[in-house]
Amino acid sequence: MSEAPSTAPVCYRHPSRETLLSCSRCERPICTSCMNDAVVGHHCPDCVKEGRRSQRPARTAFGGSRAGQLGYVTTGIIAVNSLVMIASAVLGGPTAIAGGGGFFGLLGTGTPLTDFGEVLGLATYGGEIHGVAEGEWYRLVTAMFLHYGVVHLLLNMMLVAQVGRYLEGQLGPMRFAALYLLAGLGGNVTAYVFQAPNQPSAGASTATFGLVIATIVINRRLLRDNSSMTSMLVVNLIYTFTIPYISIAGHLGGLVVGGATAFVLAYSRMPHRSIKQAAGCAVILLLIVAAAVVRTTALLS
Template sequence: MSEHDMPAAGVPTCYRHPGREAHIRCQRCERPICPDCMRDAAVGFQCPECVAEGRRTTRSGRTAFGGLRPTNAATTSFVLIGINAFVWLMIMATGGNSSRVLAWLELRPDGLCDLQNGFVNLQVGQSACTAGGGEWMPGVYDGAYWQLLTSMFTHVQPLHIAFNMFALYVLGPQLELVIGRTRFLALYFLSGLTGSALVYWAAPEFQATVGASGAIFGLLGALLVVVHKVGGDYRSVLTWIAINFAFTIAFRGTISWQGHLGGFLGGLAIAAILAYAPKGRSRPLFQVSGLVVVAALTALAVILRTAALG
């Protein structure tokens, strides 16, 4: 190409052929492309690299946000429902509200000594409690960090588990179909943990909290983000969120507003990371990094609360 054939200064050139003018941009990556690099797309044109990437994505069955498309989007939700049901039956079979299993699985910020006569002692540790004939009810501050997770699968009242599992049955498959199974599980568990972290921070020190509601509210928050991202009508989602928070406020004496709010905020953040990650090869790294940051901040909140209680 001669000097006279070179594009004028300021004229966009093809990213694959720097010497050629390019007034069309790839609809996917938005890089300028010359006529030789233009490939027909559903809307406009794409560059050869984006066409190849699209073919790889189609072959692997990727969801809109990069996850593998599940063959049955309800399977994961059914497994989670099964685990919750198994734990509930185990608690019912071992005494219900007085179940020793419940005492170890529910989330309690700090441990206490149940004297089994209608009184509790908040001043003694586990060894003094058991030596005096009491029953020790462990808390997260005492090292029962598993409760941050196990409380998500713990229910006592039949209506409580029925409502949460119905919500999971409705919301779970929709979200898994959009974000993929692995990302859905990350959303579910991290939302539940952010809810547990806020319970640990803001609930009364010796109050026990149970239920999958933190994770469920996380799914509600995620659904709101996804519907907004795809340009859908999210008014009905907002209505359901408003109704659920209205019940939370109205029955805040018996419902954990901390778990609901923490899970909802966690779901919003996690879904935003998954839905608004940049497209292309960097998307998985961006999503994983974002989820790691959420997990790290949640862990930091737990550590700081433990230090505060000390």
């Protein structure tokens, strides 16, 4: 005598498995291998995937996404600066690495690459007139990626590595990149405005000073301890004012612009937080460009 066929439902993904369980969302039968625990009942794999697609990604208090935790921008900044230093050393020889004077004789000399990209207002060398006022505006950007020797590079990249990952994790890649570039550009323009036209300067310190003050602003917004960062800032300011051949204007400019940018990023609130942050950064950029235009007009008049 044959048995009556089973009428028990089977898993929609495994037809050979009978089950009395079902997805509490779509009500399809599921086996124990397919079920995913939910607040109420169980969900099938398809409903779990659909829920993940419709779920908004987690954001920090400043709009940063999970991508900022990976530190791609911080790593990229260190890599670009290191590669530029290698190129500068290849073009300038051993003294471009160290032994060129400054900072107890540990800094390197200038090279054809630093001559090309450092901040320079207006000067004659090689029988030609060079400088930002002569139309070489790119110097205001390239100077933040150039260094006079390996020690100069290491000091700045240690700061980037120390605070960059933290800031990128809080702000996200795009906001962190904007902070770094605005601080570096702001410091270079300040050096252009206040230094002698024939006094060159370069280095990522314009940007790193902005990162240090930005960390203080971010920590204050999050009600976190700032004692270590304040001490770091004080030490760097002491170095700025006591060691020769350091661009005081560049460091202070990066500090002010970095602080202003961080304030915009930290204290822009919902709704439309991203729009407010972008608008604030755009205003800062316009002010920086205006200062450079005024300085150029003064040098050429």
